[in-house]
Amino acid sequence: MSTNHSDMQINNLSKLRRGLLNLRHKINPVIIFIGPAVILVILISIYPTIRVLYLSTLEYSKKTFEYSFVGLQNYIALFKNPIFSKILKQTWDFSLYSTAGHIGLGFILALIMNSGLNRRFVSASRALILLPWAVSPIVIAMIAQIWSHPLISPIGHVLKFFNSSIEFMPLGMPGQAMTALIIINIWQFTPFYLLMILSALQGIDPELYEAAKVDGATGLKQTRYITLPLIRNVLLTLTMFDFVTTAAYFDLIWVTTQGGPVRSTDVLATFIYRAGFLTQDWARAAAASVLLLIFVFIVAAIIQIIMRRGE
Amino acid sequence: MKTGLSLQQRHTLRKIYLFFGYISVGLIVLIWLTPIIWMIVNGFRDPTDPFFNGILPTKFSLVNFQKVLSNKATMRAFGNSMVVSSSSALFTLIVGCLAAYGFSRYRFRLSSAIRVLILIIRLFPGVLLSIALFHVAGKIGVYDTFLPLIILNGLLNLPFSIWIMDTMFESIPIELEEAAWMDGATRMVSVFKIILPLIAPGLAATGAFIFLLTWNEYLFATAFIRSPEKMLITTAIAANIGQYNVDFTGLIATGMLASVPLLIVFIFIQRFIVSGLALGALKG
Numbered sequence: 001m002s003t004n005h006s007d008m009q010i011n012n013l014s015k016l017r018r019g020l021l022n023l024r025h026k027i028n029p030v031i032i033f034i035g036p037a038v039i040l041v042i043l044i045s046i047y048p049t050i051r052v053l054y055l056s057t058l059e060y061s062k063k064t065f066e067y068s069f070v071g072l073q074n075y076i077a078l079f080k081n082p083i084f085s086k087i088l089k090q091t092w093d094f095s096l097y098s099t100a101g102h103i104g105l106g107f108i109l110a111l112i113m114n115s116g117l118n119r120r121f122v123s124a125s126r127a128l129i130l131l132p133w134a135v136s137p138i139v140i141a142m143i144a145q146i147w148s149h150p151l152i153s154p155i156g157h158v159l160k161f162f163n164s165s166i167e168f169m170p171l172g173m174p175g176q177a178m179t180a181l182i183i184i185n186i187w188q189f190t191p192f193y194l195l196m197i198l199s200a201l202q203g204i205d206p207e208l209y210e211a212a213k214v215d216g217a218t219g220l221k222q223t224r225y226i227t228l229p230l231i232r233n234v235l236l237t238l239t240m241f242d243f244v245t246t247a248a249y250f251d252l253i254w255v256t257t258q259g260g261p262v263r264s265t266d267v268l269a270t271f272i273y274r275a276g277f278l279t280q281d282w283a284r285a286a287a288a289s290v291l292l293l294i295f296v297f298i299v300a301a302i303i304q305i306i307m308r309r310g311e
Numbered sequence: 312m313k314t315g316l317s318l319q320q321r322h323t324l325r326k327i328y329l330f331f332g333y334i335s336v337g338l339i340v341l342i343w344l345t346p347i348i349w350m351i352v353n354g355f356r357d358p359t360d361p362f363f364n365g366i367l368p369t370k371f372s373l374v375n376f377q378k379v380l381s382n383k384a385t386m387r388a389f390g391n392s393m394v395v396s397s398s399s400a401l402f403t404l405i406v407g408c409l410a411a412y413g414f415s416r417y418r419f420r421l422s423s424a425i426r427v428l429i430l431i432i433r434l435f436p437g438v439l440l441s442i443a444l445f446h447v448a449g450k451i452g453v454y455d456t457f458l459p460l461i462i463l464n465g466l467l468n469l470p471f472s473i474w475i476m477d478t479m480f481e482s483i484p485i486e487l488e489e490a491a492w493m494d495g496a497t498r499m500v501s502v503f504k505i506i507l508p509l510i511a512p513g514l515a516a517t518g519a520f521i522f523l524l525t526w527n528e529y530l531f532a533t534a535f536i537r538s539p540e541k542m543l544i545t546t547a548i549a550a551n552i553g554q555y556n557v558d559f560t561g562l563i564a565t566g567m568l569a570s571v572p573l574l575i576v577f578i579f580i581q582r583f584i585v586s587g588l589a590l591g592a593l594k595g
């Protein structure tokens with residue numbers, strides 16, 4: 001018994017030693033290679049999150065110039081504010097319609113481009129259509145401002161040419177501004193999603209389509225039963241990434257409308273920026289950022305679950 | 312075959328389909344590029360030819376570009392953007408290259424968990440990071456300097472660049488490195504002397520891509536910079552858009568100078584970027 005026991009100990013010890021040696025041989029270089037990236041990620045994403053969480057439970061007193069703990073007060077105040085629920089709704093709309101546009105339109109365009117057209121023609125068109133994506137949203141905002149100008153907009157010129165009496169200035173109209181921003185966003189970012197979907201389509205084995213043809217499946221049927229199931233996960237991953245990005249979208253909206261007119265294009269990102277950097281209400285901005293982060297992670301989690309279930 | 316079409320008829324149908332395919336793709340590309348083409352053409356619009364006159368300029372000149380190039384504030388903004396974007400690209404390339412090499416050459420337990428962790432930072436909203444780090448930047452004395460911009464942009468572009476570089480490293484057989492080790496070279500030597508030269512074009516493309524993304528960024532540039540002389544080109548353009556009396560032709564010329572050179576570079580690098588991004592998305 002006892003010899004057996006010590007044998008086991010020795011055995012365990014040697015295992016441990018081998019493990020440690022392995023550790024030195026395997027882990028050390030890995031730490032050198034991966035370490036900087038991991039440290040940065042933690043420092044610049046996880047730490048700020050904790051900070052924002054903490055900040056969101058504080059309140060700044062203008063009398064004592066000090067922060068004090070108020071628990072969930074900031075969150076409750078946000079939800080009691082009718083403007084904030086309007087902003088949540090608008091954020092959801094912007095995100096939903098933009099994502100639907102990017103993925104839907106991107107998918108259709110990718111299908112057309114992948115339907116047997118000359119490869120060089122396809123890659124040239126792909127490169128060209130991608131150009132708006134590589135332009136800064138600020139330059140896009142500048143173009144959008146001029147295109148939405150009541151006197152000099154090119155679209156306005158066209159309308160005038162057809163003797164239309166419509167006054168074209170979508171970014172200045174509360175009922176049109178959001179739609180205009182969604183369209184601009186779809187225009188700028190669809191090419192990126194088109195590109196990703198097209199690459200996925202080009203990765204499908206052509207023999208699968210040949211086999212389907214023999215079985216009598218053509219056109220839409222092929223799309224439905226071969227293409228879609230095969231690129232389902234790519235589509236879902238892109239949808240998740242897109243939803244999350246558009247839910248936090250800031251640049252174009254801020255530079256064109258700043259959330260106006262009459263707050264009709266105010267979304268979470270612009271609300272947070274204004275609360276923090278313009279009105280210096282950091283605790284409220286922090287609370288809203290936490291809500292945005294929660295929203296983002298819920299969306300990501302739901303899509304992950306859908307993906308797992310389908311496998 | 313269910314359909315009763317002859318081979319000849321199928322062939323004709325296919326040709327008609329292709330014809331419409333080419334036309335529609337061509338038209339879509341043209342429509343998509345209209346605003347960009349409009350910007351480029353109107354960059355040459357003579358200031359005496361007001362925009363009320365029509366969509367396209369009737370008088371062309373280079374005056375707008377001369378104005379932009381002789382405007383000290385704008386040129387400084389261009390310079391600042393250049394400094395921030397190239398530092399950010401260099402920073403991401405170094406950190407990303409190390410990480411991508413680690414991921415592609417070592418199998419270790421937390422490998423996929425760490426990959427996911429790095430990907431998750433793409434989910435973090437930029438406004439949240441700005442709100443959280445604004446005070447920190449003030450406390451450690453880097454507010455109103457380029458440092459937070461370089462690091463934050465670099466970090467947010469890290470997942471993309473690790474994806475792209477990972478696929479580049481994996482395309483190089485490990486045997487090539489092993490041969491060098493047999494001859495007594497250390498890992499670092501094999502990386503610097505063998506791998507990096509092989510992937511140099513890809514690295515340059517990745518760097519250019521990060522440069523472009525940082526150049527185009529606006530949120531951090533406006534959140535962390537206050538002094539007018541430290542403005543980047545995006546914040547400078549944004550500040551001009553908001554002005555009451557906008558000089559449209561000058562603004563368009565600035566926007567054009569801020570985007571067109573990069574678009575030309577982009578056309579050359581997109582081949583590299585596309586394959587890396589797409590592979591990354593398929594994996595993720």
